[in-house]
Amino acid sequence: MKEFYLDYAATTPIDERVLEYIRPFLESKFENPSSMHIHAIENKKAINLARKKVADALNALPEEVFFTSGGTESINWAIKGYAAKNRNKKEIITTKIEHKATLNTLHYLETQGYKVTYLDVDAYGLIDLKQLDQAINENTLMVSIIYSNNEIGTIQDVRSISKICRKHQTKLHLDAVQAFAQIEIDLHELDVDFLTISSHKFYGPKGAGALYVKKGLDLEPLIHGGSHESKHRAGTENLYGVVGMGEAARIAKAELEKNRAHYQMLQIDFHQKMMDTFEDVRLNGTTCGSNRSYNNLSYSFKYVLGHELHFQLNKLGVYVSTGSACSAHSIEPSHVIMAIGLEEDYQPCVIRISFGKYSKLKDNDEIIKLFKEAYDEVRD
Ligand SMILES: Cc1ncc(COP(=O)(O)O)c(C=O)c1O
Incomplete structure (x- = not known):
C-alpha cells in the first residue's frame, strides 16, 4: 500500500543532510563539550557553530540563543523564567488558541496567583488588536502569542502586536514553533523579547529547541545545575540534537x-x-x-x-x-x-x-x- x-x-522527518552532519557525533565525537581536552573543545565549538546558525536564521546574535529540549521547554522557560525575575507584575495576556504548552504553563501560574487574560479570536482565528491594546495595563508582565497556529494555520499580525507591546513597554514572547522555516523571521526588524522554536518541526532531530532572549533581558533558569548555556540552562548538552538543529536551521533559512x-x-x-x-x-x-x-x-x-x-x-x-x-x-x-x-x-x-x-x-x-x-x- x-x-x-x-x-x-x-x-x-530528519533531512538527509542533517543526518549526515550529525553522524560523526553519534559515532565517534562523543566527548563532553564541557571537558577541557582537545576533542571536547571541538564539540563545544560545534555547539557554538550551531548557535551561530540558529542566530543567523533569525537575524539575532548568538548570545541571544539558548538551547533547550524543544518548544515546550522554551515556552515554559520564557514565561516562568521572566515571571520569576519580575515578581511585582502578576498579569499575563495570551490568546484562546495557544498550544497547550503555553495554556498549561499559564494555568499553572494561575494557581500561583497570576491573572491571565485570554484574548478572543474571530472566525478566522485572528486576535483583535484593539482588545490587546486595551488589555495591557501597568501590572502586565508579558504578552505571549502563537505566531502561526498549529491547528488551523492562522498567522497573527505580529508586527502590529509588537508595536502595541512596545507602546506599553510590555514584554512579548512569540511561540514561533510553526512559523519558523515557513515565514522569514528577522529579529533585527521584528521587535520581540522572547521567541521559541523547535528543531523537529523543521527537519532537525527531536529533543532540541531554542529560546531567543533579547540582549539585556534575563530569565530565572528553569533547570538548575551546572554552568551550561551561560548558566541559564543546566545539563550536559544534547550534542547531536543541538548540532543537528543548527544545520537544520541553516538549511531552513537557505531554502x-x-x-x-x-x-x-x-x-x-x-x-x-x-x-x-x-x-x-x-x-x-x-x-x-x-x-x-x-x-x-x-x-x-x-x-x-x-x-x-x-x-x-x-x-x-x-x-x-x-x-x-x-x-x-x-x-x-x-x-x-x-x-x-x-x-x-x-x-x-x-x-x-x-x-x-x-x-x-x-x-x-x-x-x-x-x-x-x-x-x-x-x-x-
Ligand atoms: C505551536 C506549537 N507550540 C509549541 C509546540 C511544542 O513543541 P515541542 O513539541 O518541541 O515541545 C508545538 C508542537 O506541536 C506547536 O505546534
Whole structure:
C-alpha cells in the first residue's frame, strides 16, 4: 500500500543532510563539550557553530540563543523564567488558541496567583488588536502569542502586536514553533523579547529547541545545575540534537523561498480539488494566501465524525491529524475550534492536513480520491 504522510505540522522527518552532519557525533565525537581536552573543545565549538546558525536564521546574535529540549521547554522557560525575575507584575495576556504548552504553563501560574487574560479570536482565528491594546495595563508582565497556529494555520499580525507591546513597554514572547522555516523571521526588524522554536518541526532531530532572549533581558533558569548555556540552562548538552538543529536551521533559512513556493503550490491545488470533491466541507482558519500558513489545511466536514474519518484514512495509508478528541461519551472539539466559533454541525469532524518538503503535487489526486473513499465509508 502506498502511504501519504500529511502530518508535517506534528513533526518532520530528519533531512538527509542533517543526518549526515550529525553522524560523526553519534559515532565517534562523543566527548563532553564541557571537558577541557582537545576533542571536547571541538564539540563545544560545534555547539557554538550551531548557535551561530540558529542566530543567523533569525537575524539575532548568538548570545541571544539558548538551547533547550524543544518548544515546550522554551515556552515554559520564557514565561516562568521572566515571571520569576519580575515578581511585582502578576498579569499575563495570551490568546484562546495557544498550544497547550503555553495554556498549561499559564494555568499553572494561575494557581500561583497570576491573572491571565485570554484574548478572543474571530472566525478566522485572528486576535483583535484593539482588545490587546486595551488589555495591557501597568501590572502586565508579558504578552505571549502563537505566531502561526498549529491547528488551523492562522498567522497573527505580529508586527502590529509588537508595536502595541512596545507602546506599553510590555514584554512579548512569540511561540514561533510553526512559523519558523515557513515565514522569514528577522529579529533585527521584528521587535520581540522572547521567541521559541523547535528543531523537529523543521527537519532537525527531536529533543532540541531554542529560546531567543533579547540582549539585556534575563530569565530565572528553569533547570538548575551546572554552568551550561551561560548558566541559564543546566545539563550536559544534547550534542547531536543541538548540532543537528543548527544545520537544520541553516538549511531552513537557505531554502525558505523554495519550500514556500512548493507548499503554496500544493496547498492551492489540494484546496481546489477538495472544494470540487466535497459539498459539506469548510476550511478552518484564514483563507489560502492571506495570513495562513502555507503548509496547513484544516477542514471540517458535516455528517461524519473526525475520529472515524481519521481511522478510515489511516487504513488507506493517509496520515493526517484530527482536531477533536473523542471520549467514551462525547466528541470534544479542541479549544481552537471552540474559540473560532465553528458551527456545531461541523465541530465533530476536524481534519488537519499539513504538507512538507517531501510532499508531491502529483499525489494530490490520489489523496483526494482516498479522502472521498474514506468519507463515503463513514458518512451517516
Ligand atoms: C505551536 C506549537 N507550540 C509549541 C509546540 C511544542 O513543541 P515541542 O513539541 O518541541 O515541545 C508545538 C508542537 O506541536 C506547536 O505546534
